[in-house]
Amino acid sequence: MELSWAFKIDEGLRQLGIKRETCDKDNDMKIDASAGLLLHAKHNQVTDKIKNVGSSSKEALTVDPATQFISSEPTLPTEQMRAKSDDGKLTVINYKSNGKLDLPARFEAHRELIERVANSTSTLYLHDTPAAANKVAEEYDKTSADLNVQNPELQNKNWGFSIDGSGKLIATGHLNQADKQLVEEALNGNDKLVSAAKDFKNNFLEGLEIERGSSGTSQYWGKYDVNEGNFAEIIDFKEMITQSRNNDKQREATGYLLNKREWTINIADQLKTSAEPSFTK
Template sequence: MKVTTPSSGGASAQFDVQNKVATSSNLKAAKQADTPTANNDGQVLAKDVYHGAQAPSPALVYDRPLVITASDEQETPEQYSERMDAATGMLFAVSIPKIAEDMSAEFAKVEQEVERLAPGLNDKAWGFSVNEEGALVVSGDDLTDSEKLLLEQKLNENQDLVALAQAFQDTMMEGIELLKGPNERGGYWAKYDIDRSNFADIIDFKALMEQSSQDNEQVRLGDARLNQFTLVDNIGEQLQRNARQL
């Protein structure tokens, strides 16, 4: 008996059948790919594991520490000249010499009072300076405790002398910072480690005034009580002798 296939949708139906067959084949292939392979005994074989050398290391990275430093701040010649002029005026030419001159006059008053209270004490080896708190402190290995107490009492009673000692310290610190400049280094007094915390261990006002004092005849003729060039030299010598060099 002859069977006749319906003609309606013949080509379209054939295309649908082909698509279904292809899809079914693809799904079967994908499923087989994900299914562990079985050996002849029906046992499932484990996936291959690589037992050779270790996997290659990641790409090498250049691990030298990278140090980034700020470049030195550059000054124009005009800025440098202005800074050095200001530092010179404060430390060597005007401010420090003037303060020391006024200190000498006030210290002479204290010496007179000390001589009245304790004759001969001025002749002992001692010095004084200003500490971080702004008080005048006395140094001297030959002094008794009572002598040191008396000297510090009389020095600090002279408020003008205290204020001048504080101004000396302030001016010297500011002038040294100017010498260092924006790059925090410099020569002259700026190469020494001195600040308010160790100032009293480095600068001895009494020694500065004694070593740079003019004789009485020069003072009588109107000259300064202190020779400013000798004073500046003596400050430099105390820094060299007592301060650590940076």
């Protein structure tokens, strides 16, 4: 499924925290610090497809709330970002074969920021990480069904699971040793669940690094210190699934187990609760 971004560069950059001055001869741009909260709000409402921009100059980065997860298939170089320039002409901006955006010359000075925002948003909020999350949820449902047959009392106990630095799924929370062993054997016995959890962690950590960029700081998820060593202490897959699940009607309509908006909110909550904001801008 091809992703199209409805992105008017001038208006879009404003919402990303950048404002271009009216002096066209030097195309000077500056950071608008007040725009950060707007972008954060959009992250909490992000969906998989940003609708094509119409003719109205006021319309930018509008989203379709009915749209859910999309395929995590590679999006380069077919992924396109559509931008509307100041002269009113629609400009189609493609990723080049080298993975770089083919930007208009007047935005070249801000390439690193624009590409960092586009790539981190794709990895963290739109494609790779949420697609892996949905796969984790699907495979966990299969495993939990067997677990509940083996030990129905697990449904009444407060526990979770994550993935450690060695790539093993581990049970967390209030379980005795026998229950912990039962849960971990079942979880790690599902190869697809283990693989999906690894994909989630790898994409998540990569996205955080991209978001921080050369400055090493971020206003959003990238500000939190999550790494190979502490990932299991911060991200609880079971909580993620429980708190982000679509109801039957939503799942039938979208084909996906998790609700993107609720998933985004839950991950943000887990980060706020358990991670240190060591890379705050």
